[in-house]
Structures are given as structure tokens and as C-alpha cells.
Amino acid sequence: MMTDLDLYRSMVRIRRFEETILEEFKRGVFAGTTHTSIGQEANAVGVISTLQPEDLIVTNHRCHGHFLAYGGDMRSLFAEMMGRSTGICGGRGGSQHIHWRNLYSNGVQGGTVPIAAGMALAEKIKHTNAVVTVFIGDGTFGEGVIYEAFNMVSLWGLPLLIIVEDNGIAQTTPTKIAQTGRLSERVRAFDIPVIEMDSSDVRLIGLAAGRAVEQVRRETRPQSIFLHTARFAPHSKGDDTRSEAVIQCLKETRDPLKILAGALAPEDVVRIHHEVESEVRLAFEQALADPEATFEARV
Amino acid sequence: MNRTVLDSLNEGLLSALKQNDQVILLGEDILDPYGGAFKVTRGCSTAYPGQVITTPISEGGLAGVAAGMSLRGLRPVLEIMFGDFITLTMDQLVNHISKFRWMYHDSVRLPMVLRTPMGGRRGYGPTHSQTLEKLLMGVPGFTMAAPINLLDSSHPQQPGALLEELILHSEDPVLFIENKLQYLLPLYSSEDLSDVEITRTIDSQDERGCFPAYTLRLKGAPPPQLTLTAYGYMAELGRQAMLKLAYEEEIVTELVIPTRLVPVKLSAVIDSVRRTGKLITLEEGSLTLGWGAEVLARVSEHFSGAPLVTARVAALDLPVPAAPSLEREVLPQVENILQTVRKVVNHDG
Secondary structure, three states: OOOEEEEHHHHHHHHHHHHHHHHHHHHOOOOOOOOOOOOOOHHHHHOOOOOOOOEEEEOOOOOHHHHHHHHOHHHHHHHHHHHHHHHHHHHHHHHHOOOOOEOOOOOOOHHHHHHHHHHHHHHHHOOOOOOOEEEEEEEHHHHHHHHHEEEEEEEEHOOOEEEEOHHHHHHHEEHOOOOOHHHHHHHHOOOOOEEEEOOHHHHHHHHHHHHHHHHHHHOOOOOEEEEOOOOOOOOOOOOOOOHHHHHHHHHHHHHHHHHHHHOHHHHHHHHHHHHHHHHHHHHHHHHHHEEEOOOOOOO | OEEEEEHHHHHHHHHHHHHOEEEEEEOOOOOOOOOOOOOOOOOOHHHHHEEEEEEEOOOHHHHHHHHHHHHHOEEEEEEEEOHHHHHHHHHHHHHHHHHHHOOOOOOOOOOEEEEEEEEEOOOOOOOOOOOOOHHHHHHHHHEEOOOOOOOOOOOOOOOHHHHHHHHHHHOOOOEEEEEEEHHHOOOOOOOOOOOEEEEEEOOOOOOOOOOOOOEEOOOOOOOOOOEOOOOOHHHHHHHHHHHHHHHHHHHOOOEOOEEEEOOOHHHOOOHHHHOOOOEEEEEEOOOOOOHHHHHHHHHHHHOOOOOOEEEEEEEOOOOOOOOHHHHHOOOOOOOHHHHHHHHHHHHHH
């Protein structure tokens, strides 16, 4: 069981990692693209803190937070994104195509859900008792293949937890002009129970996720948690069309760090920020000094 | 009565299911008593009920499910009922299945086989008759295999044994391209093929020797003037054309039949062309940007500077019509092969 300080540290690690990415992108340290989850850290930390070592995570283009919350190494993610041979996937995958232990990510919307279903089917056939957690967003609900997967996981009673991080905006398109009806009802239509939350409090998300994970494990059937959440940063880099005022309002009301910090001793908060700052800086510098990726290099 | 390609594939599936309980068969309508649209899976669900899963009509989702299962150590075999429906699996095949091992820096393997029947000549019309594997031939990350019916039925590489081998031993995704008319072909015994001499060539990147290319030539005939190459059902039409040309027109050809289409390795074709200087590719897919185009490009590159006469026999660049008379015109027939061979042979008088 993670303490509130552990949860806080885990969220600060994600926040400072991703802020560093965005800052250093401007200086040309990183190439290609990236998608940060700044503002949504409580989802990653809350859900993943409740998983067991045998459990699986299938994630998406916005996966840094999931990887770090899962215990992934900061230096190797920096290195992956810098195109270094020490990267998680030797530089082949970059920001959104990573695999480490039981975490798998891919950058195309929707297709990960049937893959997660297949993993859940495999774990069920092998009697491992593992739960598969798949993270998708509200935008993913535009992809048809997810409904094929919802049908199969419900039909076959598969241990899949579907986490929907609904930040209300798909790249730059507000959900309300792209989707009709209530997204959670689409999941319920497949007889998959849904818990819906509108919170950025990691403790509340953790409580709900912990119950859901154990229920999925015990009953061997799917469940879903809809997390209404707020993304502070752009979809990628500098492609945010929302007004500064809207984002400022989100930061004031929905910041998971602020929410949890209020419950912690101020000196602990300062200490954690200090420690994480050193950790991020060290990981960044080490990755920067690592050799470029080559086809020969295997680390 | 000879066993058919269909019988052999069915035996291969049953044998794979028996040998390894991690082999899981998935597909639409594959349960007995129906046993699958083309009956390749007949008997599987009766003999191994725990290893056969009938599915909703969800090809895209199913390809993903198979991928997920294989990433977690099972050996799924997915039947796509008609090859035409492969388009519904494209995102999984192109952006997921073909990429995982490589983009995850070889930290995962995907031992899965997707098998599907391509091909027309049954009047099924534009969306149930196509030969679409060319859409996937250029996507790195797959092995693509096509069975052969021309062997002695005791040969270990007959269709079912090849399928079984790939299901049990391939650690990477395999696209196994069957053909509807090929299902019905007999596995020729050595007596059936008594007038033909067969050479096997094993190419590089085939450590287990699973995928021989077979070169067929007439026993006792003069040196061949021309190389034909084809796979699947077109190989059967190529064989018929080869015999007709020799016995009726005294044109001696050599037929090279690969069983592995991807990765593209052509040493048997190149060996033959070295002798003949002329190459005709035969394929049931439409002409433009097809298998033949790639084969001719590679052979031309190999013999760069040397005189080489080439041609392609393929389907017209049209949808496959339903009416038998129209379908015959669109899909390549033995007669088209004969005409093209005559043209190429007469090229240098």
C-alpha cells in the first residue's frame, strides 16, 4: 500500500519529467513528437498503485505517466525520447511505442483495446489470475474496433479493466463536437459495469481503482472506470487552441498535486520536490550523455 | 482417390492442436458441425473443444485478440473466412502486429498464424473473390507463406505439415495464404508427377528449411527456354501450361514455385533465369504493383546489364465480376499463360 507521500512523489516525478520534456523540446534536445499528461497524473498513479506485479498495462500515445507510475526508469525514458541506445526500446519506439515488463504502449487509437482483450484471454486461459488494464481516452471512442473488443471481453468474461481518461478534448477537438450521447453508456451497453468519477484526487481514484481491480480479478469479468480529468498541457507541443483563461482555471481547480499537497506537511512537500528535481536532472544528464542509437547497440 | 490440400490443412490443424494446448484456434463459424466456411477447421472443435473459440463477426478485433494472446505466450491461429476481409484487419496487421517485436527492440515475440483463403473462379463476385496478399507483401515484419499441392503426399512439406510447422514453431507472425480452388486439388503422388523432375531450394533466413522453392522441369526434355514462376493455385495453372507447351508446342519451360512469399528470397528463380534468360510471373492478384512486379524488379536488378526478357500474367486491374463469363476474362487462365509464353519466346525469333 502506497502512503500519501509515495503517491505525491510519484505524481511529482511524472509532472517534472514531462515539464522537462516540453522545456527541452524547445531547445532541440528531443526530436519527433510527444504527448504529455500534465494535469492527469492522478489517473496514472491512482490506478497503477493498485495493481499487482503479475498485472498488465496497455497504454497509448500519452503513456509517460503510466510508465513512470509503473516503476519505469526515468533515464531510460528520457533516453528513448532522445534517440539513445540506452532507451527502453533502444530508440526504436520513441515517446509512444514502449514496452517494459508488463507494460505495452502503442500510438494508434483503438487498436490497443482488442490487444488488451487478447492478453486478458491469454491470462484467463493460463489461469494466472492477472488483470489487464487498458488506458484509453474520450477521443478513442471514435474508433470502431473498441466496440468489437468490448463485446468480446464481456461475452467471454475476460479480466480487463478499461480506464477511460476523459479530458474532454481530443487533440484540439472538444468531445462535445465529436461524440454524441454519453460515452459511459456505450460501455454499459455491453454489460460492462462502469464507475464514473470527476476528481483529480489521487486517493479517491486509488480507492475506486483498487476495488475495481480486485473485483475484475475475483469475478473474471470486465469493468470500466471513467475518469473525467483535465489536461493542462497541449495535446503535443504548442498545439493548444484553448484560451489561457480556461487552462488557468483548470490548473487552479483540478491540479492533483495541489489537491494532495494540501493534506501533507509543507516540509515534506518541499523535500519531495527537491529530491525529484535532483532525480530528474540526473536522469536527464545521464541520458543526454548516452550514445546515439545504432542498429548494433544492445544495452 | 488422392487426399486434397483441404484434407491436408485440416490434418495439420488437428495435429497442431493435439501437440500443444497453447495452440488456440479462433474464427467465425468454425465450430462443428459446420466446421468453417471452407471446412478447413472441420472436426477441430469436437476433438479439442477447449482450444477452439468461435467468434463474432469482428475481424479487426480478432486480429488484435490474436496479437494480445501471442504477446502473452499462447499460439493463436486465426481464420479469416474470406481473404477479402483481410482489409478489416489492416490496422492490426500494419500498425500493431508487424511492429511490436521490432519497435519493442526484440523484447517480445508474436507466435501467431493468420490463415485465409484468397482467390476467385467461383462466381462469388467483387468482394469474395479477390487475391489481396499483395497489400501486405510490402509491410515489413511478417512471414508470408503459400502452400503447394504438387508434392508426393508422403512429403513432409505438404500443405498441412507446413501449416503445422508454422503454428508450432514460428515465433513471429505468419500470414498463411490459401486459395479456394487450391483446397480441392489433389496432393499429387510421385506417380502423378512421373514426367516431372523436382528440385528443392532452401533460401537464406530459413534455418529450419520450412520453405523450399520447388523447380519443376520435364524429365528428358531439352534445356528450358523460359522460366515461369507462380505460387498457390496459379502454380497449378502454371504446371498445366508447362505440360501443354511442351507436348503440344515443343516449348520447354521450367516452373519455380516458392512456398515463402515474404521475406522475398528468389535464389531458385534467379538460378533458373540464369539458364533461360526469360521470366514470366503468374499471379491471380491484379497486375499493378503486384507480386510479379517485385519479382521482376529484383531479378532485373540481379542481372543488371544482362539481356533479360520478362512479362507478367495477372488479373486485369478490375474488380472480380460475379458472372462466370466475365470472371474468366478478368482472372488469368491457362490460355493467357500460353499466349504470353509464345509472345516472349518469339521475342528473339
